[in-house]
Amino acid sequence: MxxxxxxxxxxxxxxxxxxxxxxxxxxxxxxxxxxxxxxxxxxxxxxxxxxxxxxxxxxxxxxxxxxxxxxxxxxxxxxxxxxxxxxxxxxxxxxxxxxxxxxxxxxxxxxxxxxxxxxxxxxxxxxxxxxxxxxxxxxxxxxxxxxxxxxxxxxxLPWLGIAGAGIERAEVRAGQTVAIVGATGQLGSAAVLVALARGAAAVVAIGRNRDALDALAGLDPRVIPVALTGDRGVDGPAILAAAGPVDAVIDTLGAAPTPEPTMSAYQAIRTDGRWVLVGGVRQDLPIPYGDFMHRRLTLRGSWMCSDSTILDLWSMVRTGVLDLSLxxxxxxxxxxxxxxxxxxxxxxxxxxxxxxx
Ligand SMILES: NC(=O)c1ccc[n+]([C@@H]2O[C@H](COP(=O)([O-])OP(=O)(O)OC[C@H]3O[C@@H](n4cnc5c(N)ncnc54)[C@H](OP(=O)(O)O)[C@@H]3O)[C@@H](O)[C@H]2O)c1
CATH class of the missing domain: 3.90.180.10 (Medium-chain alcohol dehydrogenases, catalytic domain)
Known part of the structure; x- marks a missing residue:
């Protein structure tokens, strides 16, 4: 062979x-x-x-x-x-x-x-x-x-599963808002598709590539694109302004050389919100202890996925809830x-x- x-x-x-x-x-x-x-x-x-x-x-x-x-x-x-x-x-x-x-x-x-x-x-x-x-x-x-x-x-489906596990671990429920950092990547775009299919009220799609952001914005009016500039002082307020404080952030970035793009979404997480790391960033994150504690945030990692996540996604695909012709x-x-x-x-x-x- x-x-x-x-x-x-x-x-x-x-x-x-x-x-x-x-x-x-x-x-x-x-x-x-x-x-x-x-x-x-x-x-x-x-x-x-x-x-x-x-x-x-x-x-x-x-x-x-x-x-x-x-x-x-x-x-x-x-x-x-x-x-x-x-x-x-x-x-x-x-x-x-x-x-x-x-x-x-x-x-x-x-x-x-x-x-x-x-x-x-x-x-x-x-x-x-x-x-x-x-x-x-x-x-x-x-x-x-x-x-x-x-x-x-x-x-x-495997990439959808990995993204879907991130959405599950962020406990995103229908009607909630979610931000995807690195939405312009394949894992991030998978996360956008899953969040939409699971009934998110708004999906803030964050990335550098304008064409990919445009394609995501064209999927559904619930997708709000935010172009990353690389300056956290600019990107953080832009993410917060997109849909107000979000219930959850899913980070699906590739091997970014700094923690800045990941941290740019940090201030947009609402009190009691969730933050899930799925991507390939190899940097340590400078998380402010007191701020994180007072806002009662939850930070979780997510690696690969369970069979049940893939089966749920396959059911969504099969029944047209999640459209892979996109x-x-x-x-x-x-x-x-x-x-x-x-x-x-x-x-x-x-x-x-x-x-x-
Ligand atoms: N947790 C898991 O189970 C799991 C499983 C598989 C993969 N991964 C990891 O997930 C990562 C993403 O996978 P993928 O397939 O989505 O890769 P990808 O298609 O190459 O996407 C990479 C993403 O990272 C962004 N990015 C890269 N460097 C950046 C920087 N310096 N500043 C800002 N944004 C940057 C890209 O933005 P632009 O395109 O806008 O430039 C794009 O959105 C991989 O690195 C991999 O290690 C994790």
């Missing part, structure tokens, strides 16, 4: 001809149908986001059709259309350890342990291939997806990985690149 493989730290991502993956205990084989290529994949391949075992077939999350299951697998069945989330949990309840397969990303404090190393070694290869072997515990069957016409749209999708094949990663790096917000092997 054809696959996108990294063999050495210097090799980059190459098209390779590999044997079909063989079914083994605890796993299922898939025909890969659709895989979203995140905008920052080229950075990840270049080593900017942590390491993974080599050689590896890239690709943590995507959609596949189950072709066979091991004898001990009951969560998915042959013929199912399933999401592969890539999130492998150790299952050891008292000391949970989690790692992403086919990608970078470790749960907990983000540092690898002997257990996460072994998880990623044993279940090594990901989804950027014609066929894949995945462990049952990363697979989630989507009931009724066999008749969903636009399979390429379903590739966005995405601007560029479909690519396996033949030219470098061109696909370049295309992905130029996409913003609701524009995504989807690999259909």
């Amino acid at each position: 054809k696959a996108w493989q990294i063999t050495t730290p210097e090799s980059g991502l190459r098209l390779a001809e590999l044997p079909d993956p063989e079914l083994r205990g605890g796993g299922a084989t898939l025909d890969v149908l659709a895989v979203q290529i995140p905008a920052y994949t080229a950075d990840l391949v270049a080593g900017g986001r942590g390491g993974f075992p080599l050689p590896i077939v890239l690709g943590a999350a995507g959609i596949g059709r189950v072709t066979a299951t091991a004898d001990d697998v009951f969560g998915v069945r042959q013929g199912d259309i399933a999401v592969a989330t890539g999130l492998f949990r150790s299952g050891r309840a008292a000391e949970p350890e989690e790692a992403l397969l086919g990608w970078t990303g470790i749960g907990g404090d983000g540092r690898p342990t002997p257990t996460t190393d072994r998880m990623r070694d044993v279940w090594r290869d990901g989804l950027c291939a014609e066929r894949a072997l995945q462990p049952e515990r990363t697979l989630l069957a989507l009931p009724g997806a066999e008749t969903y016409k636009a399979t390429e749209q379903l590739a966005f 995405l601007d999708i560029q479909i690519v094949g396996l033949d030219d990985p470098a061109a696909a990663l370049t295309a992905a790096s130029h996409r913003h917000g609701l524009e995504i690149v989807v690999l259909m092997p």
Whole structure:
């Protein structure tokens, strides 16, 4: 089969001809149908986001059709259309350890342990291939997806799930206002879609890219765009003025070099409000103790998502509550990985690149 493989730290991502993956205990084989290529994949391949075992077939999350299951697998069945989330949990309840397969990303404090190393070694290869072997515990069957016409749209479900978990952890209820910092990114745009679908009264969409902000504003009159200038003294008051104090802020920023864009939304959170960090910022936040305490704010982190979040989102998509035809999708094949990663790096917000092997 054809696959996108990294063999050495210097090799980059190459098209390779590999044997079909063989079914083994605890796993299922898939025909890969659709895989979203995140905008920052080229950075990840270049080593900017942590390491993974080599050689590896890239690709943590995507959609596949189950072709066979091991004898001990009951969560998915042959013929199912399933999401592969890539999130492998150790299952050891008292000391949970989690790692992403086919990608970078470790749960907990983000540092690898002997257990996460072994998880990623044993279940090594990901989804950027014609066929894949995945462990049952990363697979989630989507009931009724066999008749969903636009399979390429379903590739966005993992990103919607991550954004949806952030919205859930912010406890956003219908009629509330929510601000999304980094709404111009793909995770941020996913959060905007989820917040709208869950009945937010107003969604303040915050980012730098004007075209992406315009596209979001065109979705729904409840979306209020705010363009970031990079000056917190300007951005903070602009976010506050957009919809008044917000019930919740979801931060989905990429690897911003300063905490300023994250902190710009801080003063817009209402007393008793919630602030959820989902993005890839690697900076520490200068949170004023007394102010945070007196306003009784809640700060939470959110990493990946539960199966139930994805199932809820799939139900919203299936029934038209959440319309994925709003995405601007560029479909690519396996033949030219470098061109696909370049295309992905130029996409913003609701524009995504989807690999259909
Ligand atoms: N918590 C989780 O489970 C989870 C899961 C997956 C990914 N992530 C993280 O989420 C992050 C975002 O993912 P994505 O797919 O949305 O990436 P993306 O499409 O590349 O979006 C990045 C966003 O960050 C903004 N940004 C980057 N640098 C900035 C800066 N210096 N100042 C202001 N804004 C800046 C971009 O703004 P403009 O486009 O307007 O310039 C854009 O809105 C990733 O870095 C990843 O590490 C977290």
